[in-house]
Amino acid sequence: MRASFLLREILNGLRRNVTMTLAMVLTTAITLAMFGGGLLVVQMADKSQKIFLDRVEMQLFLADSVSGSDPSCQRAPCSVLLNDLKKEQGVESVRFIDRHEAYETAKQTFKDNPDIASNIREGTLPASFKVRMADPNRFGAVLDEYQGRPGIDGVLDQRELVKRIFSVLDGTRNAAFAIATVLAIAAILLIANTVQVAAFTRRTEVGIMRLVGATRWYTQLPFLLEAVVAALAGAVLSIAGLFAAKVFFFDRALNDLYGVNILARITNADVLFVSPWLVIGGVLLAGVTGYLTLRFYVRE
Template identity: 35%
Template sequence: MRYRYVLSETWSGLRRNLTMTLAVIVTMWVSLALFGSGLLAYQQVELMKGRWYDQVEISVFLCGTVSPASETCSGGTDVTDAQRETIEATLRGNPEVAEVYHETKEEAYEQFRKAYEDSPVLDTLTVDQMQESFRVKLVDPEQYMGVVGQVAGLPGVEAVQDLREYLDPLFSWMNLIQVGTITASGLLLLAAALQIGNTIRLTAFARRREIGIMRLVGASNVYIMLPFLLEAIISAALGIALACVTLASGVYFIIMQKAQVSLKAFEWIGWSEAGLAMVGVAIVGLLLAIIPTLITTRKYLRV
């Protein structure tokens, strides 16, 4: 009998406050979808960092016949054997360096031909116009400035190129987008919490006579609060379900059907990352429903 009463009161509350309930569901849907998108963006950035940073190499380009005159290059001449040996010894003696690979002009030319196999620029360069280089693998990709600074000014070195020069700005923008998404979703989550609290307050006010009678007959606080709590949980569950469907659709249609097909060089998030984001969305959504309800009922159910 008691369970039947709780369920009937819950249904009655949802029906009487249909407009407010729909507003709560939509707000929860949008805010949780944005929150989940922020979690997916965070995982995507970390995934790309983990793969790209582990593969980051420092390229030390040596002076060649096409190199202009500078402090380290005489201009129009190749690096000498002595300069090459000094550069290699410096790199191998650095504790931050894990591996050093010397790429000759011939090897660089072969890589060039593979990269531009079907391009009209294929026959525009010769072997002599290629540059020797050292490919340097680091122990810790985060600690690259020391190696760069050590070899940048050595005689025979034309330029030192580090992929992180290009990756760091990209990740900075991605992190900014991630923070913006989380901030926007946080504001919407706050709005959803306030809406839930306001809905429960109006419902409690409309049932103040019934609550007073239940108090007189000895009903417990849990029994009185249960219909309100179920209303909030049902609204949250619908919002969570819609948000999860939105995230799953985004991962499938945007990531798997578009990004993974057109940008195969990148590593993209998949269902495992989407599952983690959905779990986070479900936890936050339930807390968002339960906590405001408990706070509001404790305050407004004192008759």
């Protein structure tokens, strides 16, 4: 009997305040979708960082005097640098690139830009060491130690590129969380207002129930459950929105970056991983707000 009464009251309440209920559902859905989008960006950043750390390299360029006088890296200081790098803790591999290979690589890199390619002359590019790290945490230490060694003229540090890419991802995540915070405040105010209106419109019914012995908690529970049901509907919409965003935004807009393995791909499993947190967040948002509203506003 009690369960059927609660269900009937919840349905009646949602129907009576249908416009406010729809507004609450949509606001909650957008709030949770923005929060879920931020969580997806966090997952993308974490997986992308692993991709970069697995393949990030440093390149140490030799001085012109060393590149020209020792093209095969058989004498000091070139051979000493090569041997020291191979023995360095955290280094996975070291490859010597002579001037001819550097020239061929540059020509291939700029083959679609003939103006630049035509200005590249063999023998003008320096030889170099390309160093791949087994331990990414040793990247900075190795770079700092060798960039000032005799025979080294310059370095190419790919960490700066990684930092710039992740600064964009961090900015996107922070923007999503900031928007979600603003929308959460709007959702809280809307839930509180909806609960107040629902309680006010049924004040006579509640008063009669209290006179016949119903507890305060029992008379207020339908209002609380109405807010929770609306939040659950908003959570379902937000999850559907994230699946749609994966297909129409992440997969399409970032397809080129996925193709060259610059960014990790957002998968359905990532969205499913985020989904329970959206449901929990929606229920907590509505439940806590509804409870506090009833506690401090509806005192009869």
